[in-house]
Amino acid sequence: MSTRKNGRDRLVADRRYGKPAAKTPTGGKRKASTTRSRRTARKRPPRRGLSGLVSRILGFFGRLIWLVTSRVAIVVLLVLGLMVGYTYTTLPPLDELLDGRAQGSVTMLDRENRVFAWRGDQFGGAVRADQVSRHLKHAVIATEDRRFYWHPGISPRGIASAVRINLREGRGPLQGHGGSTITQQTAKLLCLGNRYDPNEWESESAYIADCRETSLVRKAREAIYALAMEAKYSKDDILSIYLNRAYMGGGAYGAEAASQRYFSKPAAALEPQEAAMLAGLLTAPTTLAPTNDLERSQNRAALVLNLMEDQGYLTSAEADRARANPATLSQEAEQRRGGYFADWIMDTLPPFVNVESRQDVDIRTTLDPRIQNAAEGAIDTIFNEKVRDGSEAQAAIVVMSADGAVRAMVGGRKTGVSGVFNRASQAVRQTGSAFKPFVYATALELGRSPYDTVVDEPFCMNVPGSGQWCPKNYTRNFAGPVTLTEALKRSLNIPAVKVSEASGRDLVARVATDFGIKSDVVDTPSVALGVSEATLLEMTGAYAGILNGGSSVTPYGIESLTIKGDDEPLVGRRGGMGERVIREEAARQLVFMLEKVVSEGTGTRARLPDRQAAGKTGTSNEQRDAWFVGFTADYVAGVWMGYDDNTPLTGVTGGGLPAEIWHEAMVRIHEGVEPKPLPMSAPEPPAQVAAPQPQPQQQPQPQRQQRPQQSDDPVGDFVGRVLRDIFGN
Structure with a gap:
């Protein structure tokens, strides 16, 4: 300000602006005087009014949000770090994670030592990522996680992309595409480190369902586990776990x-x-x-x-x-091939060796691939050529050697399958007349001859609790006096009942059971007609006992069972020939009788062009089951046909389609096999004795139900039984 002469200041404001800058020779602008003046020049006056108030409020909340967000982020990162660190400490060594099986594996080899089936959790052994083909590594990375070697275990970009695709396709954000990295998928395969505990989980399926949960919480836990894995293991280690699990x-x-x-x-x-x-x-x-x-x-x-x-x-x-x-x-x-056979093998494993033990085992079996193909081809051929379209009838076939070694098994008309109902080993059905050989086996064991006679005539007997029972022949006719051979050849019912009652049905039941029929044999006169039930496997094994000279047979499919890596088998042969059931001579005579069934009787459709064959047809009540079981000198085969729901067959008996399937299979099976004679004995025919004609007016007397008690004169008893059969009493 200026100063007055009297010393007082002048009431005049200082110059607000400095003097104009002198012009430079070059004509440039003058540089700003000070930094303070520049700040003052940039400073804007505060807004006034409502807009200023709103601006200040927004600024305050912005600073508050930033302050809170930054602090929360720091806390979250600290908590996340602690959780990842804790998870890191729980991760086991790499080698413990490479084998991810819940069960052991079973590899089956046929009799030629070639693999034909696998069961359980197959595991070829732990391999590292650098041990597999480079093409496999590249294919997995290209398909599952192209940025696998660059991300830290999770890929926000991949997750966002997956959510966008799911929403675009009308699904929930976490349904469908998951956007998971290979590391996250590996974490899921490891079930986040949780192992199955039967005491904790209701079932193993519930445990697996929990491991596959896709909720947000689960995804978060999965991400934490993946980050911990990335810190613990190398990328190739994680890929190795994935490739093994x-x-x-x-x-x-x-x-x-x-x-x-x-x-x-x-x-x-x-x-x-x-x-x-x-x-x-x-x-x-x-x-x-x-x-x-x-x-x-x-x-x-x-x-x-x-x-x-x-x-x-x-x-x-x-x-x-x-x-x-x-x-x-x-x-x-x-x-x-051999799916039904493999399923049966799994059912027969000893209890201490199964897939739940996580032991890897090799099983050398009795399966013959050539015979298996022949059996499957026979069923396919007959059903394609002779069964009407749309029929739901089923068939099964079992082929075995005389010692019970099962060479082929087909459990249904659909071949090349596994894990389905096996009608060869699981279906328990009425045997019908296929049971009659055990009736005559009992009679032959007691000393009767194939040429002994029995009268086929109207016959009734009183059954306690059921009243009068009068069996009938399939043809509703009567043949009069017939030999045992003729009665079996023509599958006559009345002679079979008479022979059974005369021999003692308790002995018939014992013979059938000893030959391998496991189901309870009913204690009624109708047992001779095959009202008892059995599986096809049991029936085929029982006929194998007849072929081998009268010894029992336990059908088997396991030759040896070895733990992988061991040299010595843990389990040897599981079955084979057992104790003798009937005398060898009785068995040879029964083979003679069964050969007549095929060459002259109800089983002629099963005749083979170049070799002897023996067998028996069988048709159950109301034609619900049709059987043909028979053998050559080399193999035994059984065929069953019927409906799963017990619907009666239309126009099918054991001597029809089952015999044709048997014929078709055995022709194929014996290609290149040198013909051999059957092990049979033909007894000398007895002197012909004219039997008196039965009295038409005489009411037949019922047979005694209980087997006659043994006396001191067995020869006299035997002659008495023969005479009773001849005269119908």
């Missing part, structure tokens, strides 16, 4: 097992098209398994090959060559 269909867990299962080669030798097929199974291992639908599996593999080419794992030439030569199943995997 992933289910790849066909009961195969892990790349090595799947490679052996489908291609019969180690995972290290996989070609690009084979690796692409295995990698393609990871999204839907059951439906895409090449053993279920090869074409669908090949189409999926082609998509994987495209991904491998796009991501630079295959050149265009390599990808084109792989697409032009799609992967196919190995011969062992493609044949899929």
Whole structure:
């Protein structure tokens, strides 16, 4: 300010602005004087009024939100770090995670030591990521997680992309595409470290369902576990766990097992098209398994090959060559033979060796692939040529050697399947007249001859609790006096009942049981007509006892069972010939009688063109079951036909389609096998004795129900029985 002369200040304001800057010679602008003046120049005056108030409020809340968010983020990161750190401490060593089976594996070999079936959790052995084919590594990464080697275990970009796709396709955000990395998928395979405890879980299925849960909480836990795995293991270690634990269909867990299962080669030798097929199974291992639908599996593999080419794992030439030569199943995997047989083997394993023990075992079996193919072909041929379209009738066949070694088994008209109802070993059905050989075996064991006679005539007897029972022949006719051979050959019912009652039905039941019929043999006169039940396997084994000279047989399919890696078998042969049931001579005479059934009687459709055969037809009440069981000198075979719901067969008896299936199978089975005679004895025919004609007016007397007690004169008793049969009393 200026100053007055009297010393007082002038009331004049200082110059508000400085002097104008002097012009420089170059004409440039003058530089700002001070930093303070620049700040003052930039400073804007505060807003006034309502807009200023709103601005200040928003600024306050913005700063507050930032303060809270940053602090919460720090806390969350600390908590997350603690959780990841704790999870890190719970992770076991790598080697403990490579084997992910819940059960053990069973590999079955036929009698030629070739693999034909697998059961349980197949595990080819632990392999590392650097031990498998590079094509398999690349195929898995290209398909499941292309950024696997770059992310820290979770991929926010992948999760966001998956949520977007799910919402676009009308699903929930977590339904369908998961966006999980390979590390997250491995965490799920490990069930986040939780192992199955029967005391904790209601069932194993409940445990598995919990492991596969897809809630937000579960996803969060999965992400924490994945981060801990990334900190604990290397990328190749995580990939190794995944390649060993992933289910790849066909009961195969892990790349090595799947490679052996489908291609019969180690995972290290996989070609690009084979690796692409295995990698393609990871999204839907059951439906895409090449053993279920090869074409669908090949189409999926082609998509994987495209991904491998796009991501630079295959050149265009390599990808084109792989697409032009799609992967196919190995011969062992493609044949899929013996499914029913393999299922039966699993049912007969000793209790201390089963798939739940997690032991890997090799089982050498009695299965003959040539005979199995013959049996399957016979059923297919007869049903295709002689059974009307739309029929739901079923059939089963069992073929075995005389010692009970099962060579083939077909449990239904649909072949090449497994895990279904096995009518050969599980269906318990009425045997019908196929039971009659045990009646005559008892009589022969007691000393009767195939040429002894019995009268076929109207016959009734009183059954306590049931009243009068009058059996009838299938033809409703009567043949008069017939030999035992004739009665069996023509499958006459009345003579069979008479022989059974005369021999003692308790002895008939014992003979049948000793030959291998496990079901209770009914204690009624109708036992002679086959009202008792049995499985086809039991019946075939019982006839094998007749062929081998009268010794019991336990059908078996296991030759030896060995734990993988061991040299000595843990279990040897499971079955075979047992104790003698009837005398060898009686068995040879029974073979003679059964040969007449095939050559002259009800089983003529089963006759073979180049060798002797023996057997018996059987038809149960109301034609619900039709049987033919018979043998040559080399093999025994049994055939059953019927409906699962017990619907009566229309126009089918044991001497019809079952005999034709038996014939078709045995012709194929014996191709190249030198014919041998049956082990039979033909007794000398007795002197002919004219039997008196029965009195038409005389009411037949019922037979005694109980077997006559033994006396001191067995010869006299035997002659008495013969005379009673001759005269019908």
